[in-house]
Amino acid sequence: MVGRQGQGGGAGNKAGARRAGLDFPRPLTSVDIVIFTIRLEALHVLLVRRGHGEGEPFPDAFALPGGFVDVAKDDDLEACARRKLAEKTGVISTYLEQLGSWGSAHRDPRGWSATHAYFALIPASAAEAALAADAQWFPLAGISVKPNLAFDHAEILQAAVQRLRNKVEYTSLPAYLMPEEFTLPELQRTYEIVLDRPLEKSAFRTRMLSADLIEPIDKMRKGPNRPAQLYRLKAAAAPVYFARTFNAPE
Amino acid sequence: MVGRQGQGGGAGNKAGARRAGLDFPRPLTSVDIVIFTIRLEALHVLLVRRGHGEGEPFPDAFALPGGFVDVAKDDDLEACARRKLAEKTGVISTYLEQLGSWGSAHRDPRGWSATHAYFALIPASAAEAALAADAQWFPLAGISVKPNLAFDHAEILQAAVQRLRNKVEYTSLPAYLMPEEFTLPELQRTYEIVLDRPLEKSAFRTRMLSADLIEPIDKMRKGPNRPAQLYRLKAAAAPVYFARTFNAPE
DNA sequence: TAAATAGTGTCTATTAGACAGTATTAT
DNA sequence: ATAATACTGTCTAATAGACACTATTTA
Numbered sequence: 001m002v003g004r005q006g007q008g009g010g011a012g013n014k015a016g017a018r019r020a021g022l023d024f025p026r027p028l029t030s031v032d033i034v035i036f037t038i039r040l041e042a043l044h045v046l047l048v049r050r051g052h053g054e055g056e057p058f059p060d061a062f063a064l065p066g067g068f069v070d071v072a073k074d075d076d077l078e079a080c081a082r083r084k085l086a087e088k089t090g091v092i093s094t095y096l097e098q099l100g101s102w103g104s105a106h107r108d109p110r111g112w113s114a115t116h117a118y119f120a121l122i123p124a125s126a127a128e129a130a131l132a133a134d135a136q137w138f139p140l141a142g143i144s145v146k147p148n149l150a151f152d153h154a155e156i157l158q159a160a161v162q163r164l165r166n167k168v169e170y171t172s173l174p175a176y177l178m179p180e181e182f183t184l185p186e187l188q189r190t191y192e193i194v195l196d197r198p199l200e201k202s203a204f205r206t207r208m209l210s211a212d213l214i215e216p217i218d219k220m221r222k223g224p225n226r227p228a229q230l231y232r233l234k235a236a237a238a239p240v241y242f243a244r245t246f247n248a249p250e
Numbered sequence: 251m252v253g254r255q256g257q258g259g260g261a262g263n264k265a266g267a268r269r270a271g272l273d274f275p276r277p278l279t280s281v282d283i284v285i286f287t288i289r290l291e292a293l294h295v296l297l298v299r300r301g302h303g304e305g306e307p308f309p310d311a312f313a314l315p316g317g318f319v320d321v322a323k324d325d326d327l328e329a330c331a332r333r334k335l336a337e338k339t340g341v342i343s344t345y346l347e348q349l350g351s352w353g354s355a356h357r358d359p360r361g362w363s364a365t366h367a368y369f370a371l372i373p374a375s376a377a378e379a380a381l382a383a384d385a386q387w388f389p390l391a392g393i394s395v396k397p398n399l400a401f402d403h404a405e406i407l408q409a410a411v412q413r414l415r416n417k418v419e420y421t422s423l424p425a426y427l428m429p430e431e432f433t434l435p436e437l438q439r440t441y442e443i444v445l446d447r448p449l450e451k452s453a454f455r456t457r458m459l460s461a462d463l464i465e466p467i468d469k470m471r472k473g474p475n476r477p478a479q480l481y482r483l484k485a486a487a488a489p490v491y492f493a494r495t496f497n498a499p500e
Numbered sequence: 501t502a503a504a505t506a507g508t509g510t511c512t513a514t515t516a517g518a519c520a521g522t523a524t525t526a527t
Numbered sequence: 528a529t530a531a532t533a534c535t536g537t538c539t540a541a542t543a544g545a546c547a548c549t550a551t552t553t554a
Contacts, residue, residue, distance in 0.1 A: 200543070200544055200545070200546090202543090202544090202545090202546090203542075203543050203544065203545095206542080206543090207542085207543090222552080222553095223552075223553080224552075224553045224554075225551075225552055225553070226550060226551040226552045226553095227551070227552060243541095243542090244541095244542070244543075246543080
């Protein structure tokens with residue numbers, strides 16, 4: 001078995017071609033992105049309609065934006081994800097996190113395939129600006145979305161929603177769904193939309209204000225009521241991890 | 251762009267072959283596993299020595315166990331990871347979690363390659379039993395390991411250690427590093443080894459005992475002192491997530 | 501003035517941290 | 528008895544949850 005470990009050995013080269021053998025079948029390699037935003041007081045995900053050319057699996061079905069890695073264009077997986085994100089939404093700088101990978105012999109009828117899934121959060125303000133013609137926002141119904149999705153994309157979407165909801169319990173991720181300037185009640189509303197449950201105002205404010213995350217600006221949000229302080233994300237605002245989840249155990 | 255989204259379109263097929271075109275170069279696809287155990291009061295990781303056949307990159311270097319996906323043998327990525335885990339350690343059922351994927355044009359001199367990384371926790375008792383001839387345990391020095399690793403495996407290892415340490419703060423993962431039967435002080439010691447810092451005994455015991463994780467058995471661990479209650483993992487013991495990390499914020 | 505929302509304060513519950521104190525074994 | 532480790536209890540600190548209360552605007 002020497003020479004098979006690491007990326008050292010070949011697979012599927014049972015007969016002959018022992019050394020340096022790279023002459024075995026390779027899986028298809030793709031990247032898919034689950035892009036979230038908040039629209040109309042609801043969490044939305046971006047889907048694209050698939051083509052119906054000859055040999056296209058799942059013709060005309062909806063799918064997550066993504067596609068095959070282009071070994072000429074893409075330097076690495078994240079670059080590939082950012083390229084696809086920009087192509088569909090015009091957004092170039094935003095929160096992007098690797099979600100996981102899904103690979104099997106059966107997920108794509110064209111053969112063994114593996115996809116590297118990412119999830120991205122973009123502000124509502126950017127959600128409509130430069131949307132691709134074939135892309136469309138869908139509200140999340142619980143953990144899934146109305147249309148049937150191509151491939152195993154329903155499963156990937158489910159994992160993304162769970163990961164997002166889970167992390168929102170103890171991180172500042174929703175801040176990346178906000179516009180440039182926002183109030184604390186607006187940020188809290190975003191948390192509540194993602195978590196689908198109300199949060200305590202004072203605990204929320206204490207947590208957000210004691211984290212090194214946002215700073216007040218010299219401006220208020222006016223309304224038919226007491227104006228609210230506007231904040232913005234601090235310059236180098238990496239996501240903040242809190243030491244507790246929001247709800248104490250049952 | 252219709253017909254290019256999802257896994258629908260081809261990449262790299264700039265010239266001709268428009269529909270159903272799969273005639274573009276595919277990255278190499280591999281799986282690597284970071285296998286942890288506790289030996290001699292220290293966290294260890296399993297490495298294998300690479301071969302030095304013709305065309306082998308990083309000859310004789312140490313690397314994470316892994317290798318190319320075998321589209322004939324492996325039904326999916328996790329099956330591939332479990333197969334490699336079993337080949338190197340003999341362990342078939344243990345904690346296995348996907349860590350992430352690393353893919354780029356430059357990580358393997360043989361071409362664009364993407365690896366799907368997993369991490370596994372195995373009990374000390376199983377760590378020596380059926381070890382492959384080319385595999386060897388190495389203690390972790392901080393976040394890395396003494397030998398230089400092939401490819402970007404040092405980076406992958408680093409990510410695995412960080413993920414493990416991070417999750418140990420608020421999960422029951424160390425339970426998977428324990429033998430069949432263990433005492434609470436032994437479990438605490440395992441936590442402390444992974445986290446590399448002491449924990450408070452009473453807070454630790456309260457947390458573990460109030461989780462639905464372990465159950466006492468009718469047996470004690472004898473020593474030159476007061477005997478300790480032995481416990482075992484409950485039957486369907488999925489990892490437990492606690493609502494707080496161990497250390498309150500600074 | 502009333503309505504509406506922003507923001508603060510007070511009290512309780514939970515649990516980690518610190519650490520003292522008791523329990524049970526071998527020698 | 529002493530040493531050693533297992534285990535429990537007590538007190539404090541931090542923070543979430545509940546909820547009442549005050550503040551500031553428009554109409």
